[in-house]
Amino acid sequence: MELAIRNVRKEFDRFPALHDVSLDIRSGELIALLGPSGSGKTTLLRLIAGLDFPTEGKILFGDEDASFKSVQERNVGFVFQHYALFRHMTVAENIGFGLKVRPSASRPAKAEIRRRASELLDLVQLSGLENRYPNQLSGGQRQRVALARALAIEPRVLLLDEPFGALDAQVRRELRRWLREIHDRTGHTTVFVTHDQEEALELADRLVVMSQGRIEQVGTADEVYDSPNSPFVFGFIGESSSLPVRIENGELWLDDRPIDLTIEGAPNGKAQLFFRPHDVELLDGTGGIVGAVVASRRVAGTKRLELEIGGGRHRVEIEVPATHPATNASRVAFRPKRWKLFSESGQPYDPAPVEAVSYLRAPRLQAKVSPAAKAS
């Protein structure tokens, strides 16, 4: 089932929760709505489900306008953040509920409902727990039951609200992989909401990054991570450092020093430079960006340096090999390998020659790092 969201706006008591959101979801796709709390991601999911109606705009299921269809008419499977399992029903009764409440003409026989329930329990790997009550299950098991219950009605679309939000890290990872498997096996168009970027990057075919009621960017994990189109996305997805710079005739300046980075076709003026802490190359000389180390932390196989630049006016983080000899107060010069420049109003400066440069340089840089790796 293809979904289309067309210029949807949603207000709660005249407080806008979504502004003019448009999105196309392909059939069979696994989509993540990613954003901080208050970004409108759950609101969008509930609008798709029909648990709320849009103030303006349309929601299309295929070619059919579903904007003001009730949740029952839309036939969606919705998995709630806290599962919302019916506590007075057994697992099997919970799963069979959607079939039991059908009008008598299309309602399967009791035995058939029972059979479907245990089939779905097999699918979610919980066979044998038919007669348990929800409060006798662990969080991960409840989550699986909630999913089986949503799948029982053979939904056209599967919607999940923070599906792994209340689970501990170990179970989360496990369930993530498992959800991906179920999705690939059943082929449902699936939309899930999360604030966890790792979850979104790992699980989804495409990500919809949202902030303050707007869609910031839609794309695959690679697209969103490698070419973020706004300062928000750059800052929200992955780790990032940023510096306020100035463009002068295609050259970038930090305070009163040029930093050996150039950009073509950008007007002179202030701009914001973004880069990833691990996408930097260390320089021997004094070129590039120079900073004083104020803190260093060992993070797994690498070392994180916190640098103070321009006499303490700016702070950035960079990643260096674990064997790097930097100590506090020592000076380090670096240059971002990949970076992105945004105007003060948040517009990206395109086309950035950045990509080409960084890809050309990448092999040489890796060669530069590898001797250290070999030595260790």
Place this chain on the structure above:
Amino acid sequence: MADTAIALRSVASPVTETRRVRATLITLTIVVMVLFLIAPLIAVFAQALNLGLEPALATFNDPDAIAAIKLTLLVAAIAVPCNLVFGIAAAWCIAKYRFPGRALLVSLIDLPFSVSPVVAGLVYVLLLGPFTPIGAWFLEDFGVRIIFAVPGIILATIFVTFPFIARELIPLMQDQGTGDEEAALSLGASGWQTFFYVTLPNVKWALLYGVLLCNARAMGEFGAVAVISGKLRGETVTMPLQIEIYYQEFRALAQVSAFTLAAVLACLALVTLMIKTWLEWRYADQLAATRSGH
């Protein structure tokens, strides 16, 4: 001495009170219970059987007493279901919706608790009495007398017992939120199916307590009913009123009748209490499941 105290303290949990405090509290509770609850109950039965069993049983030959028992049961049988419906509706809209005037509604539900029942009765008399426009309209067009008749007694009882069921349900339904209902709707259930399969089972225990409390009060209500009934013997006299009438007659036999009827009323209350306890015991596992749902 000091050693034993230390030994005792090391055994007890650090987050509960000492044995002495606990013993004091428990004793106090039991003494108050015996003094104010159990002793009066025993006194009622003792007074009823003061002259032996026969005079007590003779009460049930008095047609007035029988009429009073019937009327009380009738009033409860109508008032409790009415308040069941009103209570669920009120709790539902307060707990599940946001609308202007919601806070006002919450405090209005408590009105019958804060207004004296006598005042409530008087208000009904002033509003619906035979010489008021509404009362006259009912009397002339429908031939229905409201005040000094059964309809008025039922109305007054509904008013006085209105908060019991709503009060039990509101906090629970607010606590449960609308998640389960949304889940049911998303699975294709209709509004009524959602109500009967999901909402009602989720609150059934609170509902039961509410109904029992409401019923106890409906059978025992005196003030409002006393004002509104007109005390027509055998017609508009409920059990509490009949007890008072007997009690005011200074005949020994009437006194026995008063206490016998009081004992019957107390027994009705005890029976509801026993039903509640039995249900709790019978469905203990289910009760535990619904309480620790999440």
